[in-house]
Amino acid sequence: MAKKVTIYDIAREAGFGIGTISRVLNDHPSVTPETRKKVIEVAKRLNYQPHTYAQRLARRQSETISAVIPFFTNYFFIEVLRGVQDKISELGYDLVLYGVEHPDQVEGYASRALQRGKVDGILFFSMKVPDKVLVRLKETNLPIGLVDSVSPDFDSISVANAEGAYAATAHLIELGHRRIGMINAQSVSAPALERLQGYRRALERHGLSFTDEFVRIGRNTKQDGFNRDAGYEAMTDFIKMGSEMPKAFFVSSDIQAMGAIAALNENGFRVPEDVALVGFDDIELARHMRLTTMRQPMFQMGVLAIERLVARMANPDMEILHTTFSPTLIVRESCGALIRNQN
Amino acid sequence: MAKKVTIYDIAREAGFGIGTISRVLNDHPSVTPETRKKVIEVAKRLNYQPHTYAQRLARRQSETISAVIPFFTNYFFIEVLRGVQDKISELGYDLVLYGVEHPDQVEGYASRALQRGKVDGILFFSMKVPDKVLVRLKETNLPIGLVDSVSPDFDSISVANAEGAYAATAHLIELGHRRIGMINAQSVSAPALERLQGYRRALERHGLSFTDEFVRIGRNTKQDGFNRDAGYEAMTDFIKMGSEMPKAFFVSSDIQAMGAIAALNENGFRVPEDVALVGFDDIELARHMRLTTMRQPMFQMGVLAIERLVARMANPDMEILHTTFSPTLIVRESCGALIRNQN
DNA sequence: TACAGCTTTGGAAGCCCTTCCAAAAATGTG
DNA sequence: CACATTTTTGGAAGGGCTTCCAAAGCTGTA
Structure with missing residues (x-):
């Protein structure tokens, strides 16, 4: 040294x-x-x-922010994290990362982040923070931000799930579809529930009736059902309906759509000629698979999450703010719109 | 508070x-x-x-490791990072993340990580660390680890690129192909160069001749040419050769293979019936695209990187260690092997 | 009971800064 | 030039911990 x-x-x-x-x-x-x-x-x-730590000790602030993020997943987090990191480094803060593999780890990580003086703020990504932890967080009075989840007590940044699902479904309706199914994730997940509502509202507003028959959820519950296999299973299920099967689907995540497409292909259905699909997320895969989907402004969400957190550090009594971003419809081929337009 | x-x-x-x-x-x-x-x-x-920082100040150690990682990219880093994070949290260290978007940021981040006492060790991912920085790192005597890149002065963990390229090419040869092309990335990239060597050696060891004609590189230099468009361009280039075009390709990354496949499809070639492909990386997409590829043991690389770093912290005079992992061939459909087997 | 040899304990010093207060220096004013 | 102000400076105190050394408390032995 x-x-x-x-x-x-x-x-x-x-x-x-x-x-x-x-x-x-x-x-x-x-x-x-x-x-x-x-x-x-x-x-x-x-x-x-x-000496960083002597400064931090004397200044009584850490100039670091920690992010608790579910690692299992994909593109979405990376993108949001990119936004977070971009803004953080612009501000000269350090980012301490806690990657959660199992929900039980959340508590441990929260405790670590909560060590006195350790961080100036914490961001939780897409997770149900256990109530017990929530209470402790509240007590510490440390600035906390929630990304892609919501709680009345903390600032949050999320996506207008219902609105996005509505737009996706409406798009299918505008393309002339009347029998539209939905492949959803586990209903323990708030986004899944909201997307279901959006789907349902779109149907009803357009004079179509909603039926449980047309909503299926795969058995695989990994990541609350937001996984490829669950999509595959759900679609397989639909296919068993035979001629009763809907010919257009709103799928609650792109990754499930991947599974659904596989199931369709294996059963001789072509996308979009035989079946139209719209996904949700716009993960990297979506572009390659030409999947029409609802894009979430991930990078900006990350940036805003930090801006918000820093604002709260500066002014702890600021009113709690919940921001929802609207997803944008990205039209690619899987919905069939382009084919129609070409004609 | x-x-x-x-x-x-x-x-x-x-x-x-x-x-x-x-x-x-x-x-x-x-x-x-x-x-x-x-x-x-x-x-x-x-x-x-x-109080964390009081402890760190008094103990004269930070219990923190920082990782400097190129963010732009994909799956590979996330996976390695998962391994890193897993091990780090097992050891009770903190992980400070610096995501690099532009190569020029490396120096700044290195300086930050180098602040006296700030971290106990640094990991650099897949990057050409500027010589200037390398020298400073050397001087500080701080434990440093390189992941997916090599320098004589520091421990490193990397993938046997040449070996992997060899295996990929050999696989194609074993399937009966004689005219095998390679889509490579920019030769400023060490992995690109090594993969080229492996490809070449495989040809020569099997009595096939190597020709520059059969190696193409896309124009798009983003990420040193490891990007989708570059793959698309290179393949388009090959297609212009007409009947002279090779019917089997080793592509130096999966993401380029995605572009190559798109180019092939647009020109009426089917994979693997008309053209066989083997990629490199085994990113998530690869599975969905049924791409045969060379898988890198990403998670383990991350774990080992930390183990190594911690070992060096404990014993700074340890001899410098370079470890290479061998990639494994993952046979899926793009190489045509499965079709043949089915017959 | 006296004493040597352990074990346990107290707390000053040290880690390296920031910040506050008082002192010193510079400046302005009549 | 004397004095009031203002600007600049020095350094003790404080942030909260670890660690070292000396002191106190025990134990066992003769």
């Missing part, structure tokens, strides 16, 4: 007191230009590096 | 000196069981939380 140079060394070398050194280093105004110049020169010469 | 409880509070409340409290909290042996019990009871009652 290179010799450790402290402000005392600089003080001695430059012939000033440590207070002055500290002031120069922190751009405090009451220092003459000559003094400043001299101190900076010496600091540079000695290759001074402030 | 909940009232801050310090060891002084515990000391007063429990009727001991602060030294004893600290000893109990750190499991130091010379404390009687009764004392220990009493102190723990009080600490719990007061809901004591140690």
